[in-house]
Amino acid sequence: MTGTRTAIRQTRRGAACALALLLLFCAGLVAGVGSAAAQSAAPPPVPLPFADPFYTPDGPIADLAPGTVIESRSMSYGSLERATPLTSTQVLYRTTDQAGGPSATVATILRPLVPGPARLISYHMAYDALGSECDPSYTLTGNGTPSQAGIAEQGVIAGYLAAGYTVVVPDYEGPDLEWTIGRQSAYAALDGVRATIDHLGLPASTPVGLAGYSGGSVPTQWGAEMAPTYAPELNIVGAAAGGLPVNVAHNLPYVSGSTSWAGVIPALVVSYQRAYGLDTASFLSDYGRQLVDTVSSQCINAFAADYPGLTDAQMVRAPYTSLLDIPAVVSAIGDNVMGTTGTPRVPMLLAVGNVDGIGDSVMVTADVAGLAHEYCTRGVAVTYAQYDRLGHSEAFVPFQAQTAQFLTDRFAGVAPTSNCQGA
Incomplete structure (x- = not known):
């Protein structure tokens, strides 16, 4: 003892x-x-x-x-x-x-x-x-x-x-x-x-x-x-x-429109595209593609707060209103929910x-x-x-x-x- x-x-x-x-x-x-x-x-x-x-x-x-x-x-x-x-x-x-x-x-x-x-x-x-x-x-x-x-x-x-x-x-x-x-x-x-x-x-x-x-x-x-x-x-x-x-499906709407963290939205698209081969051309808006290209080689201190007010809806083209409308995105997020494996x-x-x-x-x-x-x-x-x-x-x-x-x-x-x- x-x-x-x-x-x-x-x-x-x-x-x-x-x-x-x-x-x-x-x-x-x-x-x-x-x-x-x-x-x-x-x-x-x-x-x-x-x-x-x-x-x-x-x-x-x-x-x-x-x-x-x-x-x-x-x-x-x-x-x-x-x-x-x-x-x-x-x-x-x-x-x-x-x-x-x-x-x-x-x-x-x-x-x-x-x-x-x-x-x-x-x-x-x-x-x-x-x-x-x-x-x-x-x-x-x-x-x-x-x-x-x-x-x-x-x-x-x-x-x-x-x-x-x-x-x-x-x-x-x-x-x-x-x-x-x-x-x-x-x-x-x-x-x-x-x-x-x-x-x-x-x-x-x-x-x-x-x-x-x-x-x-x-x-x-x-x-x-x-x-x-x-x-x-x-x-x-x-x-x-x-x-x-x-569960990123809950984080996305929380940071959408944020003054400090909205830049993580295009960064997450980059990550999921790399890991799951998402066809981003089928759902990103022109602005969304621009942001994804910009952040694709950056660290978080370069993108997290650089897009104040950016919304999830701005990332996608019609008829979509959110990244969570995209089945492939939802599936990729679901594969990474903590506590499920x-x-x-x-x-x-x-x-x-x-x-x-x-x-x-x-x-x-x-x-x-x-x-x-x-x-x-x-x-x-x-x-x-x-x-x-x-x-x-x-x-x-x-x-x-x-x-x-x-x-x-x-x-x-x-x-x-x-x-x-x-x-």
Whole structure:
């Protein structure tokens, strides 16, 4: 018992350290501020992923087991076009696409500065990308211009590293940048964990935590849902997902006409066209086609708020009045509704803001609460957190703080609690 209490105290101190670093980073006091950061060198330039041969397997991969490392390399680790003393390892590994076929993507592996017990966090950045310059494997080298969310997430990652965790950050949208696509994102995350365990020679029993907010909630939630059938050998101890797009059919009318989030509408069309081969010419308006072409290689910070007041109806031509009038679109969305494919076997933290009685300005609060309740009825230990009066961006910080404590308890073996009956 004494050893268990000591382990819990140590991991809670680690969580406190992670949270402190997160808050400092979000306040602008870490990474990129001050004379030391100003004097640091720029990172070595690297080609964009779409032009980098490392991202493309040299030969067939269909016969490789999911999670097999195809190639690896050491890379710089940086932020805001500044290098750090840290290095990362990138692995190209075999994974599976939405249709069940072989695919390959890249993950970034970061080791803690102070070695300790093997503990692995698969951290899923909300890179929400349609172009490869947004890939975490690229921005985590210090190259490119990450979004404000990406900058803050590097603070979160720094906190976990300081607390002694090994962190793997997968490019879970895959080589074609298919944003919000559920099973594929899960496979990439789970196979990234497999690749990390194999590459580092970690025990197969290494405990693993999954975490992600907003776009990063997709591989987190779907990863927990698919793990029992796709990667049952992994020792996942908990999953924390915040700001979840549970059912995009509900998000679309919510963001239609929004001043801050309407730009996600054409971006979602791009993603579903890539993943499902939608015949967009048969239903997009001229303006809709123009917007789809414009956003097709951008990151979310370039499109989300750039089309204030854009409506779903403006995207389509007569006789359609909404993207939800298109059977192929409805079918693609239905294939990505959370909670419909499997049941997690690990404790879950599900969280969302509620700024207007409907949602956090982009995610629908009742959808997340409903998912928590549904999982509860299936016997999953779910902690549901609702951040009232906070929008999507503002809810990021309390979610990360709660996630740090949630994962600390899971790694320490603290018995999970559940409040999902009240969700």
